[in-house]
Structure formats: C-alpha cells, structure tokens
Amino acid sequence: MAVNQSNFTAGIDVGGTKTFVCIADSQGTPVLKKKFPTLKGTDPDVFFGWLFTEMHGMLSKEGLQTEELSGIGMGFPGVILNETGILTNAPAFSWPATDIRPIIRKYYDGPVYLDNDVNMAARGEHWKGAAQGKRHVLMITIGTGIGSALIMNGDLYEGADGASGEIGNWVLEASYPSHISRKAGEEFGPFENVTSGTSIGVFARKYFCFGERVSSIMDMAGGRVDRIEPLHVLKAASEGDQSALWIMESPLNHMAMGIANAVSLLNPQLVVLGGGVAGSSSFYVNEVRRRASKLTPLPLHIEQAELGNEAGAFGAIAAVRAKMSSDLDSRGSHSR
Template identity: 35%
Template sequence: MGNHTVSGTPHEMKRLNKRIILQTIRSKGKISRVGISRETTISRTTVSQIIDELLAEGVIREVGVGDSSGQGGRKPIQLAIDDHAGYVVGIDVGGSSITMALCNLGGEVCQKQTIPTRKPLEILRFFLDVRRFLEELSIPLDKVVGLGVGAPGITRFHDGVVISAPSLEWENLPLKERMEDYFQLPVYVENDVNLAALGECWLGAGREKRHVIMVTVGTGIGCGLILNGELYRGANWASGEIGYMLTDADAVERWNDPIYAGFGFLESKAGGPAILREYHRRLDLTGTAMDKQTAKDIFDAFREGDPKAAEVIGEASRHLAAGIANVISLFDPEVVILGGGLFGSADILLPIIERTVRKLTPMQPEIRISQLGDLAGAVGGGALVLKEHDSVFQGVL
C-alpha cells in the first residue's frame, strides 16, 4: 500500500487510518496486525488499537493463524472483513424497469427484484415499491447502511436532486431529501450510468482498472467515466451525457427530431425506441404491417435477413460506434464497458463498434460487454453507499 503520512486532528487521523487499514485488509483478503503495519507503515500500536475496535464493532473477524516468522515465535492471527457485518441496498431506476438489490460488504447480491417502471413514475408509488422490497429482506433493517439510487438523467450528487430525467418525467426532484424523510436511512442519489460504472469497477468488467468508460444503451444512451480511479461528475453534474452528442455534422443546422422531449441526437438515432421508430417509418412508406414492437424484434428480424431491419440497425450502429470512438479519443481509457438492453444483441453491435474504433482512433482500449448486466446499476448503488457514507464501513471497498 505504500507509505501513508497523515495530518490533521487526532479524530481525522484516526478515521483515515481506519479507512487505510480496512482497504488493506480488503485488498489482501486476510492479513495479520503485523502485516497491516508493514503494508501501511502505520505504527503497530495504532494498528492494534484500531483492529480491537473493528473486532468489537463486528466489521472484521479473526480467520485463523498464519505462518510464523523465520525466527519462530507465535503464529500471527489473520484478520478479514466480515462481509455480513452490514448491507447496502442499490436501486436502479430505469426508463422501463426498476432493479433493487441487497448486497453485503463483499458485493454478494443477497436478494434482488426487478419491477416494471410505471410512467410517469409517481414518487409515492416508487417509495411504496422500495418499502415493500425492504420489508421482505431476510436481514434486520438496522443492518442496512444506506440506499444508493440511480436515476436516468442529470443528477446533482451533493444534495441528491434529480435535475432532469425525461423518461420518468422527473424535473428538479429533491429525491435524496424525500427518501431520507420517508425511509429514515442515509440515501445517495447518482446518475444511473455512473452507478453502473461503479458496479462494474467493484465486481465486474472494470475490476482493478483505474480508467474506465461505461456506455449503456437502452431507452436512452449514457456514459459513466471513472478517471484515475474516481467517478468524474463534471462541473454541472452532467458528465457523460453522450446522448446529446452529434455524430452527423449536418445535424448542427437541420436536426429537430428527438425521440422523447429532452432527449439528444445520438439517443434519438441509436437508442432502443429510436431504432423501433425508424423501422416503423421505413415500413410505413411501403404500407407493410408493423408487427415489431421492441428493438429486440428489429434485431431478430435482422438475423432473419430482413433488409429494412439491416438498414436501420446498420445506420444506428454507425452513429453509436462513432460516438464511442469520440469518447475514447477524449479520455484514453484502459477499457470500455458496454451495457444496457441493446447489448443483448452484442453479437451484431460489438463487431461494428470494434471495427470503427480500430479505424478512427489511435487508442485501442479493450472493449468488453458488461459482466453484471441488468444488476450493474443496483450493485453500483451499493458501492456508492460504501464509498460515500461516513460510517465504520467506509473503506471496505
């Protein structure tokens, strides 16, 4: 872990040392007091005091003994995080579904539920759905550290206001304040794609990476940016809103055709509803019956040789690939993670994106499909609580 020099009040120093010690135990899996002191250069006395507190609080546990030193002597007691000492709840509010997950401190998903999103999403109805999930948990509610909530749009993290979520018809909604009043639990609110990026970096395709781009394509298109190991939110909490990206220079003057009010150019060309709309427009010109009702239907038709589906998906894929290439050129990531409902058809989309990136950018990051799938945002909600909540559990990630 390297040499850690801390300054400040004794309370601040103790908090920082506790976090460093927890992170060291997590990264090593199990380690002795002497090993922690050696890894962190925190004095053995301080390490021992903090370890005794963490043991009393139940955050860590003794897990046997390790090998003694070459000089013999007592074998050191090994310590590990107790993953069941606390739990976090992640809630991913999407344009078409809401996914809720209970995770322990190790990221294991202990319970989960997905329900359809009712539009417009009335806040009380949403609260009742979350309350029902909490009431059905197999653990006492006092073991829940907090709730991490993702909304599909621009969110202001510091006070938890959803500035704009067009697919839910939410605008300037003080979600954090209202949820904390209702549930009497700490609540953290973040953009849903940012949460998905955090989830993938905790447990999925971005694990142990420090420069990660997560692109999700579903109802809309979003991008989460992990830069040098930290979530980048932007000056106005709107970083990664690549749905507004222009991938056609002519659109600067002539485009005025959003798929939904408030949606941008790219998501109106390459999002799921946009693909369906364009397919129907082209069929309408030929008078053909419109039996396809989802973007998945269009991809299935593509696989069956439907020429109109091939035209529509080809055009949408080119717009999407160009947008991803632009983001790679800006941020030079180690890995790009692709998620969201549309990447259920990764067999079609991924080769086009890889080919475009190779052609258009000097950087060649690894491009991966999300490992967590529909759970990425909910798992990321749990990760957000563990990163941000000022409690004994802060630092176990």
C-alpha cells in the same frame, strides 16, 4: 446516527419500468435480489412509501429490518447529484424538481448515496463486471436513449456540474448542423436520434413503410409495421437479414464514430457497452468494435457489459459502501 453492526447494504436501481433492489452482506456479496414493477403516476411521497414497504417485506422475510441496513445507494433515471439530492429531468416520473433525501429520511436515517442510473451501472460494472480493475473506463448504455458515464483514475468522473456523459447530444454531421442541434424541450439529442434503440425502431418502421420486403423483421412483428421493435431489427441483423443490416448501418456507423472520437480524446483502457441494444447479441458490439477500430489510431478495447440490468443496483451498493468507507477515513484522520 446509530452505528449498527449488521453491515448489510441495499442497492436500489429505480427504473422507468422495473425497480431492482439488491441487499449485500458485509463483504459486499449480494444475498437478496428482487425486482418490482415501478409504481408510476404517484407523487414522490407515495412512491418512496411504496418502495420502503416493498423493501421492508423483502428484508423481514430474512429477519432483517430496514434500520439495520448500514447504508442505501439509489440510482434514478434522471439528473441527480449526490451532493444536492435534487432529482430533475426524470421523464419516467412526472415530478417537479424533487429533494429526495428528506423523503428517504422518513424511512431510514443511515448513509444514503444518490446518483443517476448510468453512473450507478458504470460503478457496478467497475466493481463486479466487465470493467473490474480498470482505471479509465467509458461506459455507454444504448437502450431507449443513450447514456454514458466515465471512470477516470479509478473513480467516477461527474464533470463540473455533474452533467458529464451527456453524449446523446453529440453532433456528427459534416455540414454545419444547426438544424439538428437539440431544441429546448426535445427529449433526445442528435446522436441519440440516430443511435438509440428508439431510433432503430423508427428507422425500421419507415423502411418497411416503403413497400413489401422479405425480412424476418416482419415475421417477428406479426406482419405489422407498427409492431416492429428495435430488438426485432437487432435479432434479424445478427442472423444476416439484409433489410436489418441496411437499417443498422447508420446507427452502427454513428456509434462507432462517437466511440472512436471519445477514445481519441480520452485514451480509456476500456469502453463498456450496456443497455438493451448492446446486450441483444454479440452482433452489435462486434460490429461497433470493427467499425470504430478503423476510426482511431489509439488502442481500442470495447466489451459488452456483464451485469445486465443488475449493474445499477450493484453500483448503488458499491457507491454507498465507498461513501461509508471514506466517511470513516475522514472521521479517523480528524480524531488523530
């Protein structure tokens, strides 16, 4: 592998809708950022051809070449372990299990670090966001679905099979809930079915199906129940709309219970809430914090994520920089 001197690294957050590319200089400072609508409906070869062409265009405007990058980190909306590089369970693409690294190798042969998007976002918040300097962090993203990632002893903790953080599957029912456990093929788990942005939208549309109610949610949705979006509910709730507050009760209580239980188990220094629902206003995070604090005797610190949708790309830069530095260490000690 050619050693190059530029020390620019790329972080790429591949999302179901948008793909965000960020280039950082040798100090890790982001110097170029660009967001592309994700190319969908193609096979992996075409997708990565597209991605590297876009990045090439972005770099060449600054007189840089892809091969000058000293490393690339990439986060994906699916299950992937850096060790294997096999992407599975990525509903945004309808690819079969895909071995990513050989495809990337057609365009770039330097160090590559691959992980799922939530782990990358947690790395980003740990590197430059809300979780800077914290050794033990639980990050939860509340958007279309629910994701989570753990930083323990200052490092990402991935679990025995790289499957840690699958909290969408949490079950929080007092009666034995065999009927709500996740069925094979179901996209969402029980906790996700109550707390995700998707479920907030479903609850709201059901709520307004039962008849006329005065609510700013209906105004935002243009009077049409089928056009109610989760963020309408969150905005209305933050302004004190009674219907919105009623709809948010169950999602907020379940999220508070889940977080309190995780805190009782893990005693983290910080819980970071990211994703569109948590980022909608301070209402959501404040309400979760207020409710969760009653449900665990342990110290509870909950903060909103700071990097928004840049966290994943920043985390991808942090991941590949950490990998390059540890590779350097191990080469160093071997040669001693």
